[in-house]
Amino acid sequence: QPEFVSVTKKETTNKDIRQLYYVIEEKDRDEAIVRLLDKEEPTKAIVFCRMKREVDRVAELLQARGINARGLHGDMEMRERMEVIKGFRGRDIDILVATDVAARGLNIEEVSHVFNYHIPFDPESYVHRIGRTGRAGKKGTAITLVTPLEFKELERIRQKVGTKMEYGFVGAEGEGEENLTERFLDALREQDIDQEAVKIYETLSEEMAPQKVAYKLISMILEKGVLESRGEGIGLSKEEVERLMAMHGVEEKPKKGGGRRRSGGNRRKSGGGHRR
Known part of the structure; x- marks a missing residue:
């Protein structure tokens, strides 16, 4: 007679965090994260990946696009990890690309955005990840990238957590x-x-x-x-997402322009400035 216990209860996410999701094709994941960082202009952000090798690759991708990003995962030496965290707390690093090693215990009030490059494995991980933003009474934004095949997992997390998520569309590069x-x-x-x-x-x-x-x-x-x-946008259109929602029995309609709001913050390129 096993008893199942869940530590993730209804409405466990911070209500000061605006939660968005973007339905994209797998091949567009890299370009989507770059465009969303450009569109949202976070003061500081954490990009969560599932695997350590993804952290290294995505961090290199962002650096190649002129974004001041560094990776953080468990295979790094303690000295190197502490150096990265110190730089992220200060003004040396703007974007932290990390595994779930950064989902707990990392308390940095200036984090305005959390990006789930890949959807987390379970609802509890989702709650801990997005909890890195919206701290100390400040507003935050959490953005999750999902493919049509992953949409079912997203809906499972949404129902388990009991949270409200809005749908967004990744517009053309430079679109505002x-x-x-x-x-x-x-x-x-x-x-x-x-x-x-x-x-x-x-x-x-x-x-x-x-x-x-x-x-x-x-x-x-x-x-x-x-x-x-x-436009030369990325991801499914509003009508395609609505069909996907209907397929999975989701009644909520996607909201137009999700993720279009821009938050403040000065971007700095690596080596003297943040953006290219």
Whole structure:
């Protein structure tokens, strides 16, 4: 008569942590993490990997992209590990790429973001990982990359932890709010006027002010994600994720623009600055 005990209870994650997930293809995982770091602009961040060799490879990948990153895992000598942690606590290292060795006991208040390069093996690990951000009353962001095949595991963690996660889309490299506005204006200028649109506008103008009609139409276009689908983005579209959710019985709809919010923080390239 075995008894199963779980230490991961409902709502065990910090409510000050905004949790996002991005559904991507396996081949796009590296590019996704680079673009998300560029988009989110964390003050300090931890990128969690499952295996030690992944830590070394991802750290080298980020360094090659001009990101001030270092790896941390159990195969490193104690002196080297302490050196990396000291640098991360200070201003020498911005991005820490680590195994779950950094998921417990590492208390650094300045960590604004946690990235799960790979989804953790169990709900408890997820809770400990994302708990590295949102400390001392500060807000934090936790982002998880999953493939369609891993989506079931993500849903298992979400149900076990009882937490709320939003879906995001990894946009084109360098894409920001300004880029979206420019593309919207360009598309609007090039759009031909359909006669059916004229009839609809005439009907709407009798019910509300022209300015309100314009606001509502623009909001509808942005909500549908029409412009985002034209970019060189990474990952599944909103409609594909909705189908994936339906397949696994998830009722919550993905939120448009998940992960678009940018947090503050000055980026420094290695050797005098953080970003390329």
